[in-house]
Amino acid sequence: MNAASRRDANAGTLDTGFLEGTLGFTIRLCQLNVFDDFIDRLSGLDLRPAEFSILCLIADNPGCRASRIAECLCIKRPNFVPLLSGLEQRKLVVRRRSETDGRFQDLFLTALGRRVVTKAKSVVAEQEQYMADRLGPRKRDELVNALRMVARLDLRADREGWRVKES
Amino acid sequence: MNAASRRDANAGTLDTGFLEGTLGFTIRLCQLNVFDDFIDRLSGLDLRPAEFSILCLIADNPGCRASRIAECLCIKRPNFVPLLSGLEQRKLVVRRRSETDGRFQDLFLTALGRRVVTKAKSVVAEQEQYMADRLGPRKRDELVNALRMVARLDLRADREGWRVKES
DNA sequence: TATTGTTATACTCTATAACTATA
């Protein structure tokens, strides 16, 4: 039973009008459903969503600094350390101290890491394709575009006493 | 600095093509941004997202059983107990044993609870209105509808060896 | 002095097993 059907099972007579009409609540339900399935599909490769994202970014940006990957994924640096250490212990990733600046660590995939991320991407692509088939390609693209737009909104811009100098 | 701008700050030269093209990743970024702001807006009323949702459902369904509210919000019963207890200690909610079946607890808002949820809904409505203004009303409604559709998808339906008998 | 990576730590959210009381 997935999140959606578990929820629907007994909620038939509940008035959920206000919540279901909000973006915040529908985003949460949507994320629960998609992530539950995502985690399930990738469990065979023993990859959590964060680990998959890290491997993807290193695959497409070999030699990138660790802190940039963490930033791009909105993962705080202290929390990024054990994630990377785990991937390195599993021989999927190598950390190499930068030659030009000893503070940085440049990240690379191992040959095994490249094989794993290729397989993982194809598994994720299946989930994405399944959702695209159900939504239809147009609605699917509109959904991704709308989500990107909301993700980039500065939601605090309409409130006072907030904007301390940004730069 | 919100989640979106924090991410953009240093990610300019990173290739995020694969991840940004997936529904899963964009949903996550979107949820981070919306929830960060949601939590911030409701912090003045000392309400977390889950607490707000519970109050909303009790407000619109007075006398509803506790387990149904939890189910509707995809909150496991053990995790629901301290949430309800907190709201009851704050005199926002009352639990009343059902007269017809002593196992159930019927939930009601106090007068204070009704005042708080009314105020909280108006705060949330401001955030929703701000997002709707940026997206435009049509795109906003299409987004909510698409999210509802994805939230209800049975994402495991395309895989074998999964569906044990549902009922 | 500022930044990267790191450690330690704490708090929130979530998940499971087992207990109780009621049916």
Next chain:
DNA sequence: TATAGTTATAGAGTATAACAATA
């Protein structure tokens, strides 16, 4: 026996402060 609520507990995920190494 089955279900609702509860307790205890463990595991993720996430947050901040402080330190070492480097610049």
